[in-house]
Structures are given as structure tokens and as C-alpha cells.
Amino acid sequence: MKKILLIEDNPQLLKSKIEELRKNFSYSIDTVETFAQLQDYLTKNNENVFIALLDYFLDGAMEGQSVDLLLEHKIPTIVYTQEYSTEIREVLLDKCVFEYLIKKPNTDLLYSTRLIERVYKNDFIKALIVDGSESFRNKLAGSLQQFGLASLQSSDAKTTLELLKTHSDIQVVLIDLDISGDIQGVELVEDIREHFPSTMLGVLGMTPHGYNSQLSIEFLKKGANDFITKPFVKEQLNLRIMQVLEMLDTIQEKNIEATIDPLTQLKNRRALEVESKVLIQSALIANSPLSVAMIDIDHFKAVNDTFGHDVGDDVLKWISEILKSNFRKKDLIVRNGGEEFCVVLDDLSLEKAIDIFEKMIRQIESKSYENDGVIINVTVSIGLFHGIKNDIKSMLSLADKKLYLAKKNGRNQLVL
Numbered sequence: 001m002k003k004i005l006l007i008e009d010n011p012q013l014l015k016s017k018i019e020e021l022r023k024n025f026s027y028s029i030d031t032v033e034t035f036a037q038l039q040d041y042l043t044k045n046n047e048n049v050f051i052a053l054l055d056y057f058l059d060g061a062m063e064g065q066s067v068d069l070l071l072e073h074k075i076p077t078i079v080y081t082q083e084y085s086t087e088i089r090e091v092l093l094d095k096c097v098f099e100y101l102i103k104k105p106n107t108d109l110l111y112s113t114r115l116i117e118r119v120y121k122n123d124f125i126k127a128l129i130v131d132g133s134e135s136f137r138n139k140l141a142g143s144l145q146q147f148g149l150a151s152l153q154s155s156d157a158k159t160t161l162e163l164l165k166t167h168s169d170i171q172v173v174l175i176d177l178d179i180s181g182d183i184q185g186v187e188l189v190e191d192i193r194e195h196f197p198s199t200m201l202g203v204l205g206m207t208p209h210g211y212n213s214q215l216s217i218e219f220l221k222k223g224a225n226d227f228i229t230k231p232f233v234k235e236q237l238n239l240r241i242m243q244v245l246e247m248l249d250t251i252q253e254k255n256i257e258a259t260i261d262p263l264t265q266l267k268n269r270r271a272l273e274v275e276s277k278v279l280i281q282s283a284l285i286a287n288s289p290l291s292v293a294m295i296d297i298d299h300f301k302a303v304n305d306t307f308g309h310d311v312g313d314d315v316l317k318w319i320s321e322i323l324k325s326n327f328r329k330k331d332l333i334v335r336n337g338g339e340e341f342c343v344v345l346d347d348l349s350l351e352k353a354i355d356i357f358e359k360m361i362r363q364i365e366s367k368s369y370e371n372d373g374v375i376i377n378v379t380v381s382i383g384l385f386h387g388i389k390n391d392i393k394s395m396l397s398l399a400d401k402k403l404y405l406a407k408k409n410g411r412n413q414l415v416l
Contacts, residue, residue, distance in 0.1 A: 035061035
């Protein structure tokens with residue numbers, strides 16, 4: 001499990017900071033109070049630490065010694081001091097510390113929370129640096145590493161596009177105006193946007209100091225999310241990148257929300273339409289059938305009428321959990337609406353699919369829903385189509401006809 005390492009020799013402040021962190025994060029929090037403890041900790045178990053929060057004047061350490069030790073272990077570090085010092089700030093920035101903040105209860109909480117969350121997420125993504133100067137690329141890569149962000153490098157348009165196509169974890173590209181080859185960075189942004197929209201990939205343009213400000217405007221017109229002028233202050237770079245990545249996170253979260261049923265947390269009809277296209281295409285290429293099941297809770301209206309809609313909603317969530325427990329992570333499990341669900345399976349024989357659904361019918365029948373003294377015997381009916389058509393609508397229609405027969409024939413059964 002990923003950990004935050006909290007390094008503080010003032011017990012009261014340590015307790016306060018732990019309480020702050022636990023309110024905002026579910027990450028494990030390890031603490032040390034002296035330099036000797038820090039040395040011992042880093043020797044034994046630093047692998048899962050993704051960020052350190054450090055009291056600059058730590059008991060037992062010479063000034064700056066704790067910072068050097070953490071940076072030796074390549075741990076992104078936020079340093080706190082009691083009062084702001086320009087001299088300390090310059091020293092810390094020169095050492096490539098991630099951030100320098102004043103140690104006052106609650107005043108830095110919002111910003112610290114953003115920083116910690118961003119560094120954690122950065123562990124799963126990469127940046128791409130595109131610049132004609134190898135020395136600048138290496139220097140910038142070092143700065144990004146202190147932000148917890150690994151990076152790839154390119155000097156030209158062709159390599160850049162190849163890297164973007166082969167590394168799906170690249171989420172932000174930093175492009176200088178001057179790159180190798182026949183085109184400038186501004187034109188490369190335009191090429192990138194033909195394949196990677198701004199909702200999928202962040203682009204930060206870099207313009208050398210003294211260039212016409214129109215170039216910065218051109219970066220934005222061609223599709224860059226933002227731009228920055230070189231040479232830049234490291235905090236400015238971190239903030240610009242953080243803003244671009246947070247924007248992408250927000251868009252992705254909204255997209256996920258748009259495909260999730262809020263009550264059951266299953267996929268919704270929109271997700272079914274989009275994700276089924278991929279399954280159908282793969283099945284057509286492999287000449288392999290899909291199993292498409294329509295599932296309906298029997299006599300669900302009576303549940304709502306007798307026990308109320310709150311209990312009805314709880315029954316829907318209960319059934320949803322049973323559905324999730326019976327299928328693979330890759331399977332498409334959808335709430336169509338009301339008490340109706342749909343499941344799309346690939347890579348299964350007809351016999352195996354029938355076995356899975358019939359076992360689930362028996363499981364639901366034998367369990368009964370129980371909560372706050374309410375006991376309800378729940379059953380489901382299933383219509384199953386096994387085969388392949390060019391669109392999900394056709395297969396759902398055939399499965400729905402089978403579902404109608406299952407209900408007509410007495411419910412609590414599977415009809416193929």
C-alpha cells in the first residue's frame with residue numbers, strides 16, 4: 001500500500017498533521033520524529049513511500065541534512081518551516097525539493113492536499129518532453145522526477161508521435177518552440193491534436209524568453225492546454241502541469257460518472273452502447289459468439305408497493321452485488337433501468353454460459369434479501385442469446401424475447 005511519510009519532531013504538531021491527513025486521505029501514514037529514526041526507516045522500508053512531509057529543522061540533523069537524505073532515496077518531498085525564509089527557499093529549490101511551505105495549522109491544507117494527491121496519481125502516468133536540446137530535456141526530466149512524474153524524451157515530431165502511439169500512459173506533453181526537423185513545436189501541437197484530443201492528452205507549450213508573445217497565442221490556437229515561458233521557476237512549472245493534469249482528471253471522472261448507474265454502481269446503457277462495440281468487433285474478427293443475457297427481477301413492483309422504494313432500491317443494490325460476484329472483471333454488467341439488467345460475456349461456450357446463469361438463479365432464490373427485519377424472497381428471470389450479430393441492439397432484442405418467454409413460463413428460470 002502506498003504511504004505518506006510524515007517527519008516531525010514536535011509531538012503536538014505531529015498529532016495535528018496526522019489528523020489533517022486522515023481526514024483527507026486513505027493512504028497509510030508512517031511517522032518519524034528524529035533524524036536517526038529517519039535514517040533507520042529509509043534503510044528498512046521506503047519502497048512504498050510516494051511522498052514525504054518534512055520538518056526542515058529536524059531533531060538530530062544538521063540544516064538540510066534530512067532533505068539530502070530523502071532526495072538520495074528519490075522521494076518527492078514537501079518541506080515545512082515555521083517562518084518563511086528566502087535563503088532556505090533558494091537552497092531547497094536548488095536541491096530540487098518538490099515544494100516549500102509554512103508550517104501553520106490548516107493554512108496549507110487545501111494546497112497540500114492537491115499536491116499529495118497529484119504526486120500519488122503521477123506514479124501511474126508519464127510526461128513526454130519534446131525539445132531540441134538534450135541538456136535541457138535532461139534537466140527538465142530531473143525536475144519532473146521531483147514531482148513524482150517519470151518522463152520520456154524526444155527531439156523531433158516523428159519520434160514524438162511514435163512515442164504517443166506506443167505509450168498510452170503519457171498524459172502530458174511539454175513541447176518547446178524549437179525542435180529538431182522541419183517543423184516547429186507549434187505545428188507539432190497541431191499534428192498531435194489530429195490524433196489526441198485535449199480531453200485525453202494535456203499539452204504545455206514552452207516559448208523561450210524574448211520571443212514574440214504571438215507565439216504563445218499560436219500554441220493555444222493549435223490546441224495546447226497552456227504555455228510557459230523559459231526560463232521558468234520550478235513552482236510555476238509544477239503548478240502549470242498540475243492544473244493541466246487536474247483538468248484531465250476532472251474530464252475523465254465526468255466521463256466515468258456518465259457511464260455509471262448512480263444507484264448500483266454498475267455500467268449504464270450509455271456504457272453498454274460504447275463498450276459492446278469493442279466486444280462485437282473482437283468477436284466478429286475471431287468468429288467467436290457472445291453470450292448476451294437480459295435479466296429481470298420477478299414481481300419487483302410488488303416489492304416497491306409493499307415495502308417502499310427505499311427497500312426496492314436496496315434490493316436492486318443487493319442484486320447488483322450478486323451479479324458482480326458471479327462474473328469476471330472484464331465482463332460487461334449493466335443496469336438497463338428499473339429492475340432490468342444486462343450481461344455481455346465473451347470467450348465462453350454456450351454450456352458454460354448456461355451453467356453460470358443457472359447457478360446465479362439458484363443462488364438468488366436460496367439467499368433471500370434481509371435488512372432491518374425485512375425479509376424478501378427474490379427471484380430473477382433470464383433470457384439468453386448466444387451468437388453474434390453486428391450490433392448490440394439486435395442481440396438485446398433476441399434476448400428480450402427469451403426473457404418474455406421465461407416470465408410467461410413461470411419466472412425464476414433461464415430461457416435460451
